[in-house]
Amino acid sequence: MDIILLERVEKLGQMGQVVKVRPGYARNFLLPQKKALRATKANLAFFETQKAQLEAQNLERRKDAEEVAGKMKGLAVVITRQAAESGMxxxxxxxxxxxxxxxxxxxTVERNQVAISDPIKSLGLFDVRVILHPEVSVNVKVNVARSLEEAEMQAQRGGMITAADLLADEEEAEAAAAAAAGEEEDTDNA
Known part of the structure; x- marks a missing residue:
């Protein structure tokens, strides 16, 4: 089926192009989402008359999306989930x-704007692309952890925290506390 694209569609084409797609893709996605029109003589003529207006609207939406992308740059979100000792x-x-x-x-982001190919099934730091406009996207760092404290540790280390790391940190904290208590005893005795 031939269609006229009303906006840029990733891996398909730019606004105004006439492209051939499978009928189901056109009927179930492109046409209901108002991303395309059927490529008939009447629709081609309609597109040509509306082209300047569509391009102006697209340019305005793109400018707004770029503004939001500038504010979102470097955004990191924390998601807490229960996980096994192995990090799954x-x-x-x-x-x-x-x-x-x-x-x-x-x-304001809808779930269909989040470009994630497979669900995240382990703890750690992940870069996820958020599509704000067909021509504008931004990467968001997603920190999946068991708790907020663990998320902070993951962010500092730049990777997943294992049970062994948590144990080592607890031992370091206990050793530091013992050393501080030992110093206090020395000053009390003096």
Missing amino acids: LYGSVNGRDIAEAVTANGF
Whole structure:
């Protein structure tokens, strides 16, 4: 089926191009989302008359999206989930969870704007692309951890925290506390 694109569609084409797509893709996605029109003589004529207006609207939406992308640059969100000792999640983190976390940070993002190919099924730091406009996207750092304290440690170390790391940190804290208590005893005795 031949269609006229009303906006840029990733891996398909630019606004105004006539492209051939499978009928189901056109009927179920492109036409209902108003991303395309059927390529008939009447629709081609209609597009030519509306082309300047469509381009102006697209330019305005793109400018707004670039403004938001500038504010979102470097955004990191924390998602807490239960996980096994090995770091595998009991469940997963999907696009809806990430969209809710970004929205909680003051940006309006729908789940279909989060470009995540597979759900996240382990603890750690992940870069996820958020598509604000067909021509504008921004990367968001997603920190999946068991708790906020663990998320801070992951952010500092730049990777997943294992049970052994938590144990080592606890031992260091206990050793530091013991050393501080030993110093206090020395000053009391003096």
